[in-house]
Amino acid sequence: MSFPQWSVEAVLASRPLVRVNQVGYLPGRPMQATLVTDTEHPLTFTVRGPGGASVWSGRSTPWPTRPEPTSGLTVHVLDFTTAGVHGPDVRVEVDGHRSHPFAVGTDAYGRLARDALGVFRLLRSGAPLRDDVPAGYARPAGHAGHPPNRGDTAVSAWTGPDAERLYPDWRCPETFDVSGGWYDAGDYGKYVTSGSIAIWQLLSTLDLLSTRPTAWSTGLAKTIREECRWQLDWLLRMQVPDGAPLAGMAFHRVHGTEWSPVPGWAHEDPTERVLHRPSTPATLQLAAAAGHGARHFRGTDPAYARRLLAAARTAYAAAARHPELGAPDDHARFGGGPYGDDDSTDDHYWAAAELWLVTGEETYLEDMRASPMHTADVFDLAGFDFDRVAGPARLDLALHGTHLPDHDHVRDGVMDAADRLLTLQAAQPWGQPYAPGEGWDWGSNGRILNNLVVLVVAHLLTGNRGYTNGVATGMDYLLGRNGLGQSYITGYGTDYSRHQRTRQFGHDLDPAFPRPPPGALAGGANSRPHPDFPYDERLADLAPQLCYLDEPTSEVTNDICIRWNSPLVYVSSFLNLSR
Numbered sequence: 001m002s003f004p005q006w007s008v009e010a011v012l013a014s015r016p017l018v019r020v021n022q023v024g025y026l027p028g029r030p031m032q033a034t035l036v037t038d039t040e041h042p043l044t045f046t047v048r049g050p051g052g053a054s055v056w057s058g059r060s061t062p063w064p065t066r067p068e069p070t071s072g073l074t075v076h077v078l079d080f081t082t083a084g085v086h087g088p089d090v091r092v093e094v095d096g097h098r099s100h101p102f103a104v105g106t107d108a109y110g111r112l113a114r115d116a117l118g119v120f121r122l123l124r125s126g127a128p129l130r131d132d133v134p135a136g137y138a139r140p141a142g143h144a145g146h147p148p149n150r151g152d153t154a155v156s157a158w159t160g161p162d163a164e165r166l167y168p169d170w171r172c173p174e175t176f177d178v179s180g181g182w183y184d185a186g187d188y189g190k191y192v193t194s195g196s197i198a199i200w201q202l203l204s205t206l207d208l209l210s211t212r213p214t215a216w217s218t219g220l221a222k223t224i225r226e227e228c229r230w231q232l233d234w235l236l237r238m239q240v241p242d243g244a245p246l247a248g249m250a251f252h253r254v255h256g257t258e259w260s261p262v263p264g265w266a267h268e269d270p271t272e273r274v275l276h277r278p279s280t281p282a283t284l285q286l287a288a289a290a291g292h293g294a295r296h297f298r299g300t301d302p303a304y305a306r307r308l309l310a311a312a313r314t315a316y317a318a319a320a321r322h323p324e325l326g327a328p329d330d331h332a333r334f335g336g337g338p339y340g341d342d343d344s345t346d347d348h349y350w351a352a353a354e355l356w357l358v359t360g361e362e363t364y365l366e367d368m369r370a371s372p373m374h375t376a377d378v379f380d381l382a383g384f385d386f387d388r389v390a391g392p393a394r395l396d397l398a399l400h401g402t403h404l405p406d407h408d409h410v411r412d413g414v415m416d417a418a419d420r421l422l423t424l425q426a427a428q429p430w431g432q433p434y435a436p437g438e439g440w441d442w443g444s445n446g447r448i449l450n451n452l453v454v455l456v457v458a459h460l461l462t463g464n465r466g467y468t469n470g471v472a473t474g475m476d477y478l479l480g481r482n483g484l485g486q487s488y489i490t491g492y493g494t495d496y497s498r499h500q501r502t503r504q505f506g507h508d509l510d511p512a513f514p515r516p517p518p519g520a521l522a523g524g525a526n527s528r529p530h531p532d533f534p535y536d537e538r539l540a541d542l543a544p545q546l547c548y549l550d551e552p553t554s555e556v557t558n559d560i561c562i563r564w565n566s567p568l569v570y571v572s573s574f575l576n577l578s579r
Helices: 008-014 110-122 161-166 192-210 215-237 280-297 302-321 345-359 362-370 390-400 407-426 444-462 465-478 562-577
Strands: 032-036 044-048 054-059 075-079 087-094 102-104 155-157 253-256 273-275
Touching: 110 215, 110 562, 192 215, 192 280, 192 390, 192 444, 192 562, 215 280, 215 302, 215 562, 280 302, 280 345, 280 390, 302 345, 345 362, 345 390, 390 407, 390 444, 407 444, 407 465, 444 465, 444 562, 465 562
Parallel strands: 155 273
Antiparallel strands: 032 075, 044 054, 044 087, 087 102, 253 273
16 A cells, blocks of 8 residues: 555644635635634734745734634635735745745636546546547546446346345346446445535536636536536436336336445446336436526537436326335445435425426426425534535525426525525634534545535625625645645645545556546545445544545545536536626
8 A cells, every 4th residue: 555644643743823715715715724823812924926025914813712622723814815925836925834835816716617527537437538538548448348247238137135135125136237437435336326416516617707708717617518418318327228127217226236346447347237126316306407407508409308208207296106205224235325315305305496487387386385494404513414415405496497386485495505605704813614523524525526516606796795705715635624634635735635545546456557547536524434445543533624634544534426526516606707
């Protein structure tokens, strides 16, 4: 193993005490740093421009809570928003301590949006990667039905004692072509629920880009549209065809009957691939994603849009016939994550909302407004995720459902959530709008980004730059202004995550494999041990922000995932447009 063993104590000792966004700040947006210090009184700090010349000075603000609970550190906040500095190689210096260099300029996020999107290309299943990817990342198509693995072109339903225990009333003797789509994370599983919210984020990014057509946004939109179609085509293949058991429903997931080797190439995966029983949440999320896709493609490819809409209608009707097919939690024993979800109320609301937005039909409007989700507060400050999708429904209704009879209520719900997130953010010396007291979740970085998405939508609804400022400040956390001084995006910053746990980017474990690519987001701090995955004892009793290991063995903190990279594309695109 060629990766360095992670020690939180050693990391803290090696990082600058002045924590900054290691990539850069946007002119006219908040510029803040966080100083780790036990000093109780304000300190004078200096902003130094290129060449080291002092260009501005200010006074730090000691944080009143000592230590600050999310990091366990005693800190000051340094605000240099009015410094007027511009250019590369800027640093903040205080009490003999200097930050990492960073830039102040307008080009901080355009490349990040492209690289974050490029990760999806590298995660394509069933497609060879050749000259259209960066050097070192070419490979044969994975799970394309070629030896040594049978691939995803003719996959059977899972059978055997374990399958019968989990799915006692389901037998499906046919085989199905479920090729294509994206690998979900560091494994080679493909999951409808995780994949649906990821496609929603990328389709929503197309809305953003259409507001300001430039060469950059037009080029990025073209690539996003190609990726969305690749994933949508796979979702359509995951829909059970006529004549098969549970026709119209969506298979919940496809992966091996055991975990594939780490590291290991997709085209050499030796495991037997199987389909898991359709579920109501997966079916409704397919309906939502396909409905959203139909809305986007009807202007450029009407025939494809009609196909997506037909699949969405079929899935919605099938879920009504089978409203309580949950996704059993098999505790990740059989080669993939369970993505369990035993309540489809939010999934039904999301599907009805997307189908109403694309069709305007009364039946979907009635179902949507009858849902308890429609009048509930659907925005948990801990961030929405694959199993809490009423938030995406509410955001789309606020943006695109202006003819909704109670649109003011929908819009007000988004604004209230955004205001609560700004209040939460202001109470953090690190700038992240996320601080669940019960513990930080697996994929906390994705949840932080989803909270930033709420702030983006609030800005789109109002034009209020305060929400944009909140988005910019929240990105500071992901790019190094945090308890560990860690940029969680590969290739961005000085101390960035570079040893993520993946099979196909497993260079740390076997130098024949490439490294994680630029733009790959690590899952991040996770202070809640999971009963089915190993939790490293080095993380025990640490403050939540410190519960992270940049090692390829730390699945619970250092995995990658499409539904974390998708909001990264959305948020970085927004910031590039708002510069």
